[in-house]
Amino acid sequence: MISRLRASFSSIALTERGPTRLTTLFFSSLFAEHPDFRVLFPPALDKLGPRVFQALKFVIDNLDDEERVMGFLAQLGRDHRKYGVDERHYSAAAGSLLEAVQGSFTQAIWTPSLTTAWTEFIDLMLDTMATAAAEDDLPATWGATVVDHERRLDDLAIVRLETDSPIPYGAGQYLSVQVPQRPRMWRYLSAAIPSNPAGQIEFHVRRVSGGWVSPAMVNETQVGDRWLLGSPLGGLQVDRDSGRDVLMIGSGTGIAPLRAQVMEMAMRAHNPRVHLFVGGKYPCDLYDIETLWQISLSNPWLTVVPVSEEDENPWWHTAPVPEPPPGLHRRLLGKPGRVVAEFGSWADRQIQVSGSPSMIKTTVYALQRGGTPLNLIRHDPLI
Missing domain, CATH: 2.40.30.10 (Translation factors)
Known part of the structure; x- marks a missing residue:
């Protein structure tokens, strides 16, 4: 079943307008059958459509990792409570999603076996979300x-x-x-x-x-x-029992989840070694580098490496470029993924990447080319 799902989904994902067509068909079908559902959604769906597609892609790409997929779907179900979603909405969404997937293919390509595979997959996905939402006793918001x-x-x-x-x-x-x-x-x-x-x-x-x-x-x-x-x-976290040290790569505001983790680790006595690469286009984009330097100064397990694509700030940013305290790593030049990959393979690390979708994509590609196995690299699917 997994191979059928992946092959059919890839044929949609690799088509120029395939992702947009799939989500447009989904929302069109859902609102046509249930016009009262429209008030649950934002006025503009331009941001929501890509997120729906990205969530589907993440689940299908990781179907071999049941724990990771089920955890993601459970989180998504709990999050959907903020919309006021209930069992009726999940049932309607199942039919509309199947119709949208089928509508993304020509009739000659779609087969009864695909109907079975996608029906079972959609039911599993939405049942997991609905169950997690129903069992959660925390506030919806x-x-x-x-x-x-x-x-x-x-x-x-x-x-x-x-x-x-x-x-x-x-x-x-x-x-x-x-x-x-x-x-x-x-x-x-x-x-x-x-x-x-x-x-x-x-x-x-x-x-x-x-x-x-x-x-x-x-x-x-x-x-x-x-x-x-x-x-x-989200599932970004450091596995303290794995025996592996950690590589973190963040760009722009993508440093936020990495920053939170090293702050939490700083409250503990024993931690794995962490190499944290902090990237941006200009030096000023390393807007919180001094905070990270201060954490590093009192926590020898943390190495902070600043990276910028340009050596100087744009002319309109007049503040001086901060210099690292003595003994800390000086700023390197280049795109974060390329700079990290120049150090060679990081196959002995647990790896987290956080930033814009394009930054994540290029960084993961650079790490793979440098010999780092894809299964070691973690990034969140929706942020």
Whole structure:
């Protein structure tokens, strides 16, 4: 069954408009049969469609790893409670998704065996999500108040909040976030600090040109604003029992989940060695490098390596480039993936990559070319 699913899904994924066609057919079928469902979704579906496709891709790519897939689907089910989704919605989605997949093929290619394989797969996927949602006794959402909004760069802000009650997320996880300026438009953000009993949480947000939500987070957020946070998702974590040291590669605000993990590790007496490569286009994009240097100075297991594509800042950024404290690694030049791969194979490490989708793709490719097995590399599918 797995080989049939992967082969058929690849034929959609590799077609120029295949992913867009699949998600468009899915939403069209769902809303045609159940027009009342439309209010559960944001006005614009341009961000949601790619996430639906990426979630499907992640599950199909990892079907051999049952624990990882089931954990991801359970998290996704718990997260969907924020929409008010119930059993009726899952049942409707199953039919619409099968219709969308079938509609992405020509009639000559689609076969009864594919119908069986996809029906069983969709039922398993949605049943797992529905069961996890039904069994979860945590809140569907948490309210939080903005207590600080720091504009670190013109297009980047650090937002600190206090939640009404502590959120039990793991360092390295991300949460869906809704801001008052953009109701019903949820976005995923990684927590940049570990969870704590006081309910304090920090997000690093970069403004996306043409985006709906990130400009509001960066430009319009005010102290006192009320945000809504969904259930924790993601599986980035350090396996302390594996006996392997750790390689972390982060770019831009992608350092947030890696930062949270090394902060949590700094609270423990014994840790594996961690090499943390922090990348950006310009030196100023390494906006939190001094915090990471300070952690490294008091934790000899942590090595921080700054990386930038350009040696100097753009002319409009006039602040001086920070210099590393004595004994710490100086900044290297190049794209993060290429720089890391120049050190050779990292086949003896547990590896995490975090950043934009394009950065993750090119970094994973560079690591593979350098001899690092793909199964050792972890990155989150939706963030």
